[in-house]
Amino acid sequence: MKRLIAGFSVRQKLLAVVLLLLVAIAVMVGFDLRNYRQSLISDMTTQADLLGRTTAPALTFDDSRVAQENLELLHYRPQIRAAAIYNARGKIFASYSNEVGREFPKLPEADGTRIEGNDLVLFKRIVDNREILGTVYLRANYELYDRLVGYLGIAAIVAALAMLVAYVLSRQLQHIITNPLLAIAEVAREVTEKRTFSLRAPKLSKDEIxxxxxxxxxxxxxxxxxxxxxxxxxxxxxxxxxxHNRAEREILRLNAELERRVKERTAQLEYTNAELEAFCYSVSHDLRAPLRAIDGFGQALMEDFPKDVPQEAQRYLTRIRSSTQRMGQLIEDLLNLSRVSRGGLERRDADVSELARQVVNDLQIRDPQRKVDISVWDGMRANADSRLLRAALENLIGNAWKFSAKTDQPRIEIGSLSDDGRAVFYVRDNGAGFDMAYADKLFGAFQRLHSGNEYQGTGIGLATVQRIVHRHGGRIWADAKPGKGAAFYFTLESGGVENASRDMAEART
Ligand SMILES: Nc1ncnc2c1ncn2[C@@H]1O[C@H](COP(=O)(O)OP(=O)(O)O)[C@@H](O)[C@H]1O
Ligand SMILES: [Mg+2]
Known part of the structure; x- marks a missing residue:
C-alpha cells in the first residue's frame, strides 16, 4: 500500500484527497437526508396529533368554524401545503391549502404516511375516549429535491474549492519541494556527466530540502x-x-657504457695477456736450449774429465745439473700451463676410464718398484677435449701418486658421482693430505703446501688442471685432511648460477 502511494505524484495524491472529500460529503448527505425524512415524519405526526387534539371538541360539537380557524394557523408553516379534517363519517369537515384549487382526497385513509411525488402525505385518526372522531390529513412539501440540489451545490462548491486548493497547493508544493529537488538532480546529472565537482546545488529554502x-x-x-x-x-x-624512468634510462645507458668499456678493457687485457703468454712461451721455449747446453756440458765435464775435476768441483757440478734439471722441469710445466690455454677446445665423447688407466700405466712404468693399489671405475665418459682431459688427469693422478709415496698401503681411486644428473669425477688417495684452511690457495700457480725436500714439484700442476676444467665450463674443488689423504673433484660442464659464482671465487684464487 505504501509503495502504491509512493508511486503517485504529489498532484495525484491531492486529487485522491479531493475525491475522498467528495465521498465523505456524499455519505454525510445520505445520512442527513435519511434523518430529514424521519424528523419530517415525526414533525408532521406531532402536528397532526396537535391538530387532532385541538379540533376534537370542534368535531364533538360539530363546530367547523373553530376547526377551520385551527387549520388556518398552519399558514405559519409554509412547508405544509394542505391540510384537512374529516369527520367520523369521512366527510371533509374543514380544509386548508396555501395554494388555490387544491384538491383533497375524497375519503380519509388509515393512519400512515407516504410520499406522493414531491409531497409527504399523512393521515391520522382523531381518537377521544376510544371513539374515532375524525381524521387529520396533512400534505407537506417534502423538500428532498431542493435539499439535494442544495447539497449538490455545496458539494460542487466544496469540490471546486478543494480542487482549487489542491491545485494551488500542488503548484506551491512543486515550487517548494519539486523545483529545488529537480535543481539538485540537475546539478547531480551535470556533475556525473562533466565531472565538474565545482558545481553547487542552489539552496532555495531553509527546510529539509x-x-x-x-x-x-x-x-x-x-x-x-x-x-x-x-x-x-x-x-x-x-x-x-x-x-624513475629517466634514472632507469640513465642506468641502462651507463650500464651499456660500462659494458662497452669492460669489453674494450677485456679485449685490451686479452690482447696484453695473449702477448704476455706468447712472450712467456717463447722465453720459456728459448730458455730450454741453453739450459740443455748447461746440463749437457756439465755432464760432459764429469764424464770426460773424471780425474781432472776435483771431488769438491764434482759435487758442485752435480748441484748445477740438478738445478738446471729442476729449472728445465719448471719451464716444461710453464709451457704446459701455456699450452692448455692455447688452441681450440675440441669436445668429443671421451672415455675417461681409459684415459685414467693410460695415465696410471705410465706412472707404473716410470716407477715400477712402487706398489700402489689403484682402482679406476669402468665406463666413465665425458664430452671433453681428451688431450686436455688427459693432461688434467696426469696432474691429479700424478699428485695422488706422489703424495701417497710415504703411506704404508697407498690407495688411489678414480671414480665419478652424479650431482643433479651431472657427472662429478674425482681422484682420491690416502696420502699426506693437507689442511683445508689452505685449500683455496692450491689452484694458484707456484702454490705448494709441502716442501720441496719432502715432495718435489713446481706448484703449477693444479693451476693447469683448474685452467683445463674452466675451459670446459666446469669447476674443481678439494677435500682433504692432513695425514688422511686428499680428494679432488671436478666437473666438465657448466652448472647453475650458484656454481658459476663459486667458480668465479675459485678462479680469483
Ligand atoms: N693428492 C694430494 N695430496 C696432498 N697434497 C696435495 C695433493 N695434490 C696437491 N697437493 C698440494 O697442492 C700443492 C700444489 O699441487 P701442484 O700444483 O700439483 O704442485 P706440485 O705437484 O708441483 O707440488 C702441492 O704442492 C701439495 O702441497
Ligand atoms: Mg703436481
Whole structure:
C-alpha cells in the first residue's frame, strides 16, 4: 500500500484527497437526508396529533368554524401545503391549502404516511375516549429535491474549492519541494556527466530540502577536495615515474657504457695477456736450449774429465745439473700451463676410464718398484677435449701418486658421482693430505703446501688442471685432511648460477 502511494505524484495524491472529500460529503448527505425524512415524519405526526387534539371538541360539537380557524394557523408553516379534517363519517369537515384549487382526497385513509411525488402525505385518526372522531390529513412539501440540489451545490462548491486548493497547493508544493529537488538532480546529472565537482546545488529554502542541498554541496566539496588531492598525488606520482624512468634510462645507458668499456678493457687485457703468454712461451721455449747446453756440458765435464775435476768441483757440478734439471722441469710445466690455454677446445665423447688407466700405466712404468693399489671405475665418459682431459688427469693422478709415496698401503681411486644428473669425477688417495684452511690457495700457480725436500714439484700442476676444467665450463674443488689423504673433484660442464659464482671465487684464487 505504501509503495502504491509512493508511486503517485504529489498532484495525484491531492486529487485522491479531493475525491475522498467528495465521498465523505456524499455519505454525510445520505445520512442527513435519511434523518430529514424521519424528523419530517415525526414533525408532521406531532402536528397532526396537535391538530387532532385541538379540533376534537370542534368535531364533538360539530363546530367547523373553530376547526377551520385551527387549520388556518398552519399558514405559519409554509412547508405544509394542505391540510384537512374529516369527520367520523369521512366527510371533509374543514380544509386548508396555501395554494388555490387544491384538491383533497375524497375519503380519509388509515393512519400512515407516504410520499406522493414531491409531497409527504399523512393521515391520522382523531381518537377521544376510544371513539374515532375524525381524521387529520396533512400534505407537506417534502423538500428532498431542493435539499439535494442544495447539497449538490455545496458539494460542487466544496469540490471546486478543494480542487482549487489542491491545485494551488500542488503548484506551491512543486515550487517548494519539486523545483529545488529537480535543481539538485540537475546539478547531480551535470556533475556525473562533466565531472565538474565545482558545481553547487542552489539552496532555495531553509527546510529539509535546503538541508539536503547543503549536504549535497558539502559532499560535492568533499569529492572536489579528494579529487584535487588525488590529481595532485597523481601528478607527483607521474613526476616520480618520469624521474624513475629517466634514472632507469640513465642506468641502462651507463650500464651499456660500462659494458662497452669492460669489453674494450677485456679485449685490451686479452690482447696484453695473449702477448704476455706468447712472450712467456717463447722465453720459456728459448730458455730450454741453453739450459740443455748447461746440463749437457756439465755432464760432459764429469764424464770426460773424471780425474781432472776435483771431488769438491764434482759435487758442485752435480748441484748445477740438478738445478738446471729442476729449472728445465719448471719451464716444461710453464709451457704446459701455456699450452692448455692455447688452441681450440675440441669436445668429443671421451672415455675417461681409459684415459685414467693410460695415465696410471705410465706412472707404473716410470716407477715400477712402487706398489700402489689403484682402482679406476669402468665406463666413465665425458664430452671433453681428451688431450686436455688427459693432461688434467696426469696432474691429479700424478699428485695422488706422489703424495701417497710415504703411506704404508697407498690407495688411489678414480671414480665419478652424479650431482643433479651431472657427472662429478674425482681422484682420491690416502696420502699426506693437507689442511683445508689452505685449500683455496692450491689452484694458484707456484702454490705448494709441502716442501720441496719432502715432495718435489713446481706448484703449477693444479693451476693447469683448474685452467683445463674452466675451459670446459666446469669447476674443481678439494677435500682433504692432513695425514688422511686428499680428494679432488671436478666437473666438465657448466652448472647453475650458484656454481658459476663459486667458480668465479675459485678462479680469483
Ligand atoms: N693428492 C694430494 N695430496 C696432498 N697434497 C696435495 C695433493 N695434490 C696437491 N697437493 C698440494 O697442492 C700443492 C700444489 O699441487 P701442484 O700444483 O700439483 O704442485 P706440485 O705437484 O708441483 O707440488 C702441492 O704442492 C701439495 O702441497
Ligand atoms: Mg703436481
Amino acid at each position: 535546503g538541508m539536503l542541498a547543503e549536504s549535497f554541496n558539502t559532499m560535492l566539496a568533499e569529492i572536489e577536495r579528494a579529487t584535487r588531492d588525488l590529481e595532485a598525488s597523481n601528478e607527483v606520482l607521474g613526476r616520480e615515474i618520469a624521474e
